[in-house]
Amino acid sequence: MSRHDAVVVGAGLAGLTAAVRLAEGGASVLVLAKGVGATHLSPCTIDVLGYDPEPVDHPRDALRRLVDARPDHPYRLVGADGVAAAIDWFKGCFADGPLSPYAYAGSVDENMRLPTAVGVLRPSAVVPETMAAGDLRAGGEVCVVGFRALKDFHPVLLADNLGRAAGVQARGLELDVSPEDRADVNALGFARAFDDASFRARVIGQLAGRLGAGERVALPAVLGIADPHAAWRDLEDRLGRPVFEVPTLPPSVPGMRVFATLRERLRRAGGRVILNVVVTGAERAGARIIAVRARVGLRDAVHEADRVVLATGGFASGGLELDSGWVARETALGLPVAGVPAPGDSRFRPGYFDDHPIGRAGVAVDGDQRPVGPDGAPAFDNVTVAGATLAGAEPWREKSGDGLSLATGHRAGGLMLAESGAHAGPAAVGMGG
Amino acid sequence: MARLRAEVLVIGGGATGAGVAWDAALRGFDVVLVDRADLAIGTSGRFHGLLHSGGRYVVKDVVAARECVAENAILRRVIPQCIEDTGGLFVTFEDNDPGYGDRFLAGCHTAGLPVEEIPVAEALRMEPVVNPAIQRAFIVPDAAIDVWKTVWSLADGAVAHGARVLTYHKVIGLHTEHDAVTGARLRNELTGEELDIDAGFTINASGAWAAQIVRMAGIEGIGVIPGKGIMIGMNHRLVNTVLNRCAMPADGDILVPIRTISAIGTTDIRAADADEIPVTQAEVDQMLAEGERLVPGLRRARALRVWSGVRPLFQDEKAGGAEVDTRDVSRTHAVVDHRKRDGIAALLTMSGGKLTTLRLMAQDIVDAMCEQLGTDRPCRTAEVRPPRNEDGRYYQVGSRLAKREARLLDEQLICECELVGRERLEETMRARGTINLDDIRRQLRLGMGPCQGGFCIYRATGILHGVGRLSGAQASTSLLAFLQERWKGVWPILYGDQLRQARLDDWIFQGLLDVEHLPETGTGAPAALLEEEPIPA
Numbered sequence: 014m015s016r017h018d019a020v021v022v023g024a025g026l027a028g029l030t031a032a033v034r035l036a037e038g039g040a041s042v043l044v045l046a047k048g049v050g051a052t053h054l055s056p057c058t059i060d061v062l063g064y065d066p067e068p069v070d071h072p073r074d075a076l077r078r079l080v081d082a083r084p085d086h087p088y089r090l091v092g093a094d095g096v097a098a099a100i101d102w103f104k105g106c107f108a109d110g111p112l113s114p115y116a117y118a119g120s121v122d123e124n125m126r127l128p129t130a131v132g133v134l135r136p137s138a139v140v141p142e143t144m145a146a147g148d149l150r151a152g153g154e155v156c157v158v159g160f161r162a163l164k165d166f167h168p169v170l171l172a173d174n175l176g177r178a179a180g181v182q183a184r185g186l187e188l189d190v191s192p193e194d195r196a197d198v199n200a201l202g203f204a205r206a207f208d209d210a211s212f213r214a215r216v217i218g219q220l221a222g223r224l225g226a227g228e229r230v231a232l233p234a235v236l237g238i239a240d241p242h243a244a245w246r247d248l249e250d251r252l253g254r255p256v257f258e259v260p261t262l263p264p265s266v267p268g269m270r271v272f273a274t275l276r277e278r279l280r281r282a283g284g285r286v287i288l289n290v291v292v293t294g295a296e297r298a299g300a301r302i303i304a305v306r307a308r309v310g311l312r313d314a315v316h317e318a319d320r321v322v323l324a325t326g327g328f329a330s331g332g333l334e335l336d337s338g339w340v341a342r343e344t345a346l347g348l349p350v351a352g353v354p355a356p357g358d359s360r361f362r363p364g365y366f367d368d369h370p371i372g373r374a375g376v377a378v379d380g381d382q383r384p385v386g387p388d389g390a391p392a393f394d395n396v397t398v399a400g401a402t403l404a405g406a407e408p409w410r411e412k413s414g415d416g417l418s419l420a421t422g423h424r425a426g427g428l429m430l431a432e433s434g435a436h437a438g439p440a441a442v443g444m445g446g
Numbered sequence: 447m448a449r450l451r452a453e454v455l456v457i458g459g460g461a462t463g464a465g466v467a468w469d470a471a472l473r474g475f476d477v478v479l480v481d482r483a484d485l486a487i488g489t490s491g492r493f494h495g496l497l498h499s500g501g502r503y504v505v506k507d508v509v510a511a512r513e514c515v516a517e518n519a520i521l522r523r524v525i526p527q528c529i530e531d532t533g534g535l536f537v538t539f540e541d542n543d544p545g546y547g548d549r550f551l552a553g554c555h556t557a558g559l560p561v562e563e564i565p566v567a568e569a570l571r572m573e574p575v576v577n578p579a580i581q582r583a584f585i586v587p588d589a590a591i592d593v594w595k596t597v598w599s600l601a602d603g604a605v606a607h608g609a610r611v612l613t614y615h616k617v618i619g620l621h622t623e624h625d626a627v628t629g630a631r632l633r634n635e636l637t638g639e640e641l642d643i644d645a646g647f648t649i650n651a652s653g654a655w656a657a658q659i660v661r662m663a664g665i666e667g668i669g670v671i672p673g674k675g676i677m678i679g680m681n682h683r684l685v686n687t688v689l690n691r692c693a694m695p696a697d698g699d700i701l702v703p704i705r706t707i708s709a710i711g712t713t714d715i716r717a718a719d720a721d722e723i724p725v726t727q728a729e730v731d732q733m734l735a736e737g738e739r740l741v742p743g744l745r746r747a748r749a750l751r752v753w754s755g756v757r758p759l760f761q762d763e764k765a766g767g768a769e770v771d772t773r774d775v776s777r778t779h780a781v782v783d784h785r786k787r788d789g790i791a792a793l794l795t796m797s798g799g800k801l802t803t804l805r806l807m808a809q810d811i812v813d814a815m816c817e818q819l820g821t822d823r824p825c826r827t828a829e830v831r832p833p834r835n836e837d838g839r840y841y842q843v844g845s846r847l848a849k850r851e852a853r854l855l856d857e858q859l860i861c862e863c864e865l866v867g868r869e870r871l872e873e874t875m876r877a878r879g880t881i882n883l884d885d886i887r888r889q890l891r892l893g894m895g896p897c898q899g900g901f902c903i904y905r906a907t908g909i910l911h912g913v914g915r916l917s918g919a920q921a922s923t924s925l926l927a928f929l930q931e932r933w934k935g936v937w938p939i940l941y942g943d944q945l946r947q948a949r950l951d952d953w954i955f956q957g958l959l960d961v962e963h964l965p966e967t968g969t970g971a972p973a974a975l976l977e978e979e980p981i982p983a
Binding site: 051054055056063064068129130131132133135162164165166167169170173174176177178187195196197260262263327328329330331334335336337338339357359360361362363364365366408409410412414 | 724727728734745746749855856857858859860868901904905907908909911912917918919921922925929930932933934937938940941942945946949950952953954956957958959960961962963964965966
């Protein structure tokens with residue numbers, strides 16, 4: 014049995030953001046999670062809004078239009094100003110974080126266009142400094158460098174597609190350099206190698222004389238995990254040109270950097286994270302949850318809390334489940350799930366890129382992010398929902414994933430601090446804008 | 447226009463056509479095998495993988511049962527590497543017709559099928575997930591057969607004996623002269639180019655599409671009603687023995703362990719068009735409900751994929767004539783002799799049949815061809831093993847893992863689910879000359895495991911782009927076509943862990959890679975591969 018001001022369920026971007034805010038605002042915080050969150054799966058660029066459905070150049074303006082047009086979209090909860098406040102806060106987290114001076118660049122005002130690992134120029138608002146030189150809105154010459162041993166990044170394919178974008182010239186090079194000369198090394202293995210100056214020197218040696226005068230260099234997002242800023246700067250200095258990272262298939266090294274940064278901040282503020290526990294339910298008193306039950310191995314532990322933040326993610330993370338009888342449930346607290354077609358109605362359409370009826374399913378909330386039932390009344394007074402669990406969005410399509418998680422997690426923390434009367438800082442509650 | 451010459455043209459690259467090509471090539475004929483798409487892409491590649499012992503037919507159709515008994519034994523001998531010797535269980539339930547068990551036993555004895563009744567407790571020890579309410583249990587020599595491996599092995603065997611295999615070549619016309627078929631016009635479905643084949647004899651092994659083919663020679667009155675059957679592939683081997691409900695054949699009464707998964711089947715629904723057989727959510731619901739009776743808890747197990755195939759149910763307006771026999775018993779086969787039926791020589795059509803008797807079907811139709819040609823060349827397929835079966839050993843489920851472990855450190859693993867290494871993938875891409883990743887999937891099982899290509903398909907696209915010197919546009923086509931084809935097989939079963947997986951894959955392909963905004967796509971054959979080898983062998 015433990016007692017905390019707040020229990021946060023889920024250790025992805027939304028959960029950690031809420032937890033850090035709460036802890037830094039003076040609350041005692043416990044994070045319970047089945048494992049590390051979606052940070053390790055996502056590129057961890059903060060994509061506020063990439064498509065609506067046309068490519069978005071100015072997310073702040075597009076957000077206003079989106080909130081007007083789609084009153085059920087979770088961005089209505091935070092608004093453009095709430096998103097901006099969350100981004101400022103997020104960037105600040107890196108300033109004295111464990112990876113400092115590793116930092117994020119960009120703002121909610123403009124989308125950059127950064128290549129993906131298949132060479133699509135994807136809109137992103139706020140990205141690691143190590144990716145920013147990949148903004149090809151104005152075109153440019155790029156040499157995409159990959160490694161034969163890294164199967165999750167194919168430089169020549171990337172370059173062939175990228176070269177078809179306006180004003181971009183691109184070519185790919187595949188190098189036969191790998192840690193310990195192994196044939197199969199994942200992104201994390203390469204990232205650890207890139208922390209080592211001698212490995213970087215081998216890569217630089219292979220590129221000697223092979224780069225054109227005006228070419229910048231794209232590399233997979235594996236440029237260091239312990240000190241990415243140093244690894245990236247060293248490559249830029251010694252290659253004498255801009256160098257940028259392109260996200261690979263998971264595991265996501267940039268995501269691990271975010272996880273490490275937020276977790277360290279939480280630790281410094283006195284918060285705790287327990288991984289490998291599954292929240293299986295809650296004890297309630299009237300409209301409030303007074304404790305959550307968490308299973309560790311075969312044993313249930315009870316954690317008392319004044320408030321609960323639910324940030325367990327959507328179907329991808331196991332926060333939501335659909336059984337073979339087509340009944341959906343929210344797995345931690347048993348909250349109602351909205352947006353699931355009735356049995357017998359179609360849940361999916363036959364085209365992969367079609368608009369699927371179940372696509373926006375999730376937990377519906379009121380203006381204070383409290384879960385509501387089908388009647389619109391709050392299911393609990395002291396539960397706040399954040400991140401991909403929320404109904405109303407298809408973040409993987411909108412390219413709004415980490416923006417939504419960050420902004421709703423940030424606001425969840427702020428709302429709880431405001432309610433408990435603790436000091437929440439100047440940008441405490443982004444209340445729409 | 448290009449022209450090819452062959453003694454025998456075989457239309458249809460399913461199990462029947464590959465079997466015919468192998469049989470005819472072994473007898474010394476110069477053979478060309480054509481298919482409008484890839485090999486084993488129609489009915490053959492869309493069944494549950496059961497090599498029948500004959501048990502399913504012993505009560506209803508003893509002729510079919512006897513054929514299965516004999517052919518099961520022969521295939522075990524000649525293509526053991528395509529077969530896993532799982533054995534089969536037939537189990538009865540309380541609500542069955544109470545006399546069925548005894549009739550089943552008697553039928554087995556009549557058909558010459560080795561059968562042994564075992565105590566229920568022993569059956570449940572063998573297969574602990576089987577419904578404990580079973581009343582009786584019988585052991586028979588059912589087995590699991592890998593149909594893609596089978597078809598490719600037979601086709602490669604034919605090629606080794608001089609045959610040519612043209613995939614993605616659609617028959618768009620049959621040539622006739624003096625009341626005989628003399629060949630066909632083909633269209634290369636990848637390049638659009640047309641090609642004429644002069645053939646001394648034509649064998650129509652196109653199954654559910656057979657009526658469309660013979661109509662090109664002016665032959666009417668043959669109808670093929672597609673009977674749709676759906677199957678669900680479950681992650682894991684829920685059973686290690688083929689499990690059959692011992693009753694008159696019905697929906698959802700067979701569970702087959704096939705390689706790393708198990709397939710539950712099937713249904714029988716008449717479809718309007720053999721090319722339009724989508725699976726509905728309602729059919730999946732029904733199959734899960736039936737399967738739950740066989741294996742309680744099936745609904746909570748993870749479904750990987752669902753597919754549907756069409757049984758060709760022949761109807762012949764001229765049926766009843768002495769020489770024309772398409773019968774109402776759909777599971778046995780018959781050779782339709784168009785010289786006798788329609789006065790058109792040098793053309794035979796295979797009607798009906800089933801995978802287990804593919805060798806016998808090929809033998810019968812090639813015998814009929816020899817008779818019409820007035821030549822006596824004995825069939826050798828009951829004795830000769832096609833390529834990759836020479837060692838005489840059955841497939842074992844752990845064999846891929848054993849091979850992989852030997853090379854754990856020095857070869858890149860591209861598909862973790864199905865243990866496909868990079869070298870094998872590159873070799874297959876070179877040999878196949880296709881930009882269709884689905885072709886590679888069927889041959890190597892790439893992307894058939896739990897993640898359904900979530901990780902390996904990006905990798906395979908990158909590798910194919912390099913190996914085939916594809917343009918970016920062609921690579922994009924390959925990737926997007928694979929994603930759509932995969933979606934067809936997963937959306938009706940997206941619940942539980944597989945919905946979770948599909949959503950993760952959405953995050954990867956859409957969220958991370960943004961594939962839906964790839965610049966324009968392009969089709970056509972990979973230039974590099976075609977320069978080296980015009981006809982895949």
